[in-house]
Amino acid sequence: MKDTVDYNTTAKFLHWIPVVLIAVQFPLGWLMKPTGRDEVPVASVNLHFSIGMLILIVLTVRLGWRFLHPVGMEPSLAPLQKRIAHTAHWLLYAASFGTVLTGWAHASVRGWPIKFFGLFPVPPICAQGGEIPHVLGDYHKGFGLALLTLICVHFAGVMFHEYVQGDKILVRMLPRGASEWWLRLGRPAQS
Numbered sequence: 001m002k003d004t005v006d007y008n009t010t011a012k013f014l015h016w017i018p019v020v021l022i023a024v025q026f027p028l029g030w031l032m033k034p035t036g037r038d039e040v041p042v043a044s045v046n047l048h049f050s051i052g053m054l055i056l057i058v059l060t061v062r063l064g065w066r067f068l069h070p071v072g073m074e075p076s077l078a079p080l081q082k083r084i085a086h087t088a089h090w091l092l093y094a095a096s097f098g099t100v101l102t103g104w105a106h107a108s109v110r111g112w113p114i115k116f117f118g119l120f121p122v123p124p125i126c127a128q129g130g131e132i133p134h135v136l137g138d139y140h141k142g143f144g145l146a147l148l149t150l151i152c153v154h155f156a157g158v159m160f161h162e163y164v165q166g167d168k169i170l171v172r173m174l175p176r177g178a179s180e181w182w183l184r185l186g187r188p189a190q191s
Contacts (some may be wrong), residue, residue: 014062
């Protein structure tokens with residue numbers, strides 16, 4: 001398969017849907033009421049879990065799409081920048097999957113009756129009980145903080161390319177109408 005240099009509509013959709021879901025997920029996770037050892041989770045926990053499962057599904061599809069439809073790095077990038085971008089993208093995937101899977105494991109170990117958006121039960125991925133729930137909860141928070149940090153680094157990298165290097169990296173991933181609007185704002189164009 002030959003790499004292209006532009007992302008197609010599906011790749012852009014599979015990028016921006018998790019962005020929106022994660023933008024909802026982080027505040028929800030921070031603001032929801034903590035659930036005690038023998039308590040049944042409140043609706044916000046179920047919503048948080050359901051959004052996490054949706055993120056897992058979309059990221060799995062996105063990863064498959066990425067393997068089936070590879071996109072090459074921007075040719076103007078220096079070799080070191082390409083290595084940094086490649087590493088950052090795979091770390092984002094690792095932190096995303098780590099966050100979601102430890103959250104699912106945490107809910108499973110706690111024995112929480114979780115339903116995907118209230119529609120159907122989600123099976124546990126590990127056995128209930130033991131002393132591990134606290135550890136899994138801590139791992140879930142740790143992966144979440146790592147993910148948030150990597151998102152900030154990713155955003156800073158995009159802004160560096162947009163405003164310092166002027167190489168239109170952002171336009172490659174913006175949806176068509178948004179990228180045209182962004183270019184009309186007079187952002188630096190590559191010659």
